Amino acid sequence: xxxKLTYAADFARAxxxxxGSRLPATGxxxxxxxxxxxxxxxxxGVEVAHEIGLSGHSDADVAIHALVDALLGALxxxxxxxxxxxxxxxxxxxxxxxxxxxxxxxVSARGGTITHVDLTIICEAPKIGPHRDAMRERLAELLAIPxxxxxxxxTTTEQLGYTGRKEGIAAQAVATVLLPQL
Ligand code: MG
Numbered sequence: 435x436x437x438k439l440t441y442a443a444d445f446a447r448a449x450x451x452x453x454g455s456r457l458p459a460t461g462x463x464x465x466x467x468x469x470x471x472x473x474x475x476x477x478x479g480v481e482v483a484h485e486i487g488l489s490g491h492s493d494a495d496v497a498i499h500a501l502v503d504a505l506l507g508a509l510x511x512x513x514x515x516x517x518x519x520x521x522x523x524x525x526x527x528x529x530x531x532x533x534x535x536x537x538x539x540x541v542s543a544r545g546g547t548i549t550h551v552d553l554t555i556i557c558e559a560p561k562i563g564p565h566r567d568a569m570r571e572r573l574a575e576l577l578a579i580p581x582x583x584x585x586x587x588x589t590t591t592e593q594l595g596y597t598g599r600k601e602g603i604a605a606q607a608v609a610t611v612l613l614p615q616l
Contacts, residue, residue: 435459439442439524439601443459450473451600454532455614455615456545456546456547456613456614456615457507457610457612458548458610458611458612458613459509459611459612460508460608460609460610461501461503461504461505461506461508461509461523461608461609461611462503462504462505462507462606462607462608462609463499463500463501463502463504463505463507463605463606463607463608464500464604464607464610465496465497465499465500465503465514465605465607466519466604466605467488467489467490467494467496467499467597467602467603467605468490468601468604469486469487469488469489469555469600469601469602469603470486470487470488470489470609471485471486472486472487473486473487473489474487474493474500475487475488475494475496475499475560476488476493476494476495476497476522476530476543476601477555477562477565477569477605478495478497478500478555478565478569478572478573479495479530479531479534479567479569479572479573479576479585480569480572482550482565483501483559483560484559486567488602488603490520490523490529491520492518492525492526492528492529492530492533493503493524493527493528493529493615494529494530495529496554496555496591496603496604496605497531497553497569497605497607498533498534498573498606499514499533500605500606500607501531501534501537501551501553501573501605501607501609502514502533502534502537502552503607504551504607504608504609505534505537505538505540505541505548505551505609506537506540506543508546508609508610508611508613509540509541509544509546509611509613511540514533516526516608517533517536518536518568522547522580526583529540529553530578530610532598534573534577535538535576539578540574540577541611544613544614545613545614546611546612546613546614547611547612548579548582548583548609548610548611549575549576549583549610549611549612550583550584550585550609550610551577551583551584551585551607551608551609551610552585552587552607552608552609552612553573553585553586553587553606553607554587554588554589554605554606554607555572555586555588555589555598555603555604555605556588556589556590556603556604556605556606557588557590557603557604558590558591558593558597558600559576559600560587560596561588562587562588563588566586566588568583569586569591570585570586573586590608593616
């Protein structure tokens with residue numbers, strides 16, 4: 435019996451109890467945006483200093499977009515484009531933070547918990563390593579989960595293809611959530 439939640443261990447125990455009546459669901463997401471001059475570069479909710487940035491209807495945060503699709507995928511609730519159509523002027527220049535907050539809130543509304551997210555950013559430049567911790571912290575803050583449950587990785591395509599030619603940045607994500615059994 436848990437009468438109050440004070441310490442991290444209390445929350446872990448409460449989650450374990452709740453997990454008994456819930457099942458894990460996994461979603462994946464993938465996105466690509468074009469690199470262009472004269473745009474800021476937003477990745478994982480962090481502005482990265484770089485000579486070129488990503489173009490798109492919103493702030494073009496390709497990593498967050500992939501993550502939103504992963505969360506929506508775990509819920510089987512469509513994709514980012516179905517909830518935030520690029521044709522809608524409300525999302526022009528919008529911070530992708532709000533898309534991620536929406537997906538987080540959908541998980542809560544379904545009685546779910548975000549167990550873990552894992553992102554891979556695919557690009558030749560910039561180097562992601564120096565920004566990894568800031569990105570993990572920002573995503574953890576937006577998702578309201580501990581940073582230990584947020585993974586950010588990066589890879590190149592060995593100078594092959596559109597990411598290799600630095601024409602764009604791709605991102606893929608996996609999200610695991612616990613959902614009540616129906
Ligand atoms: Mg996108």
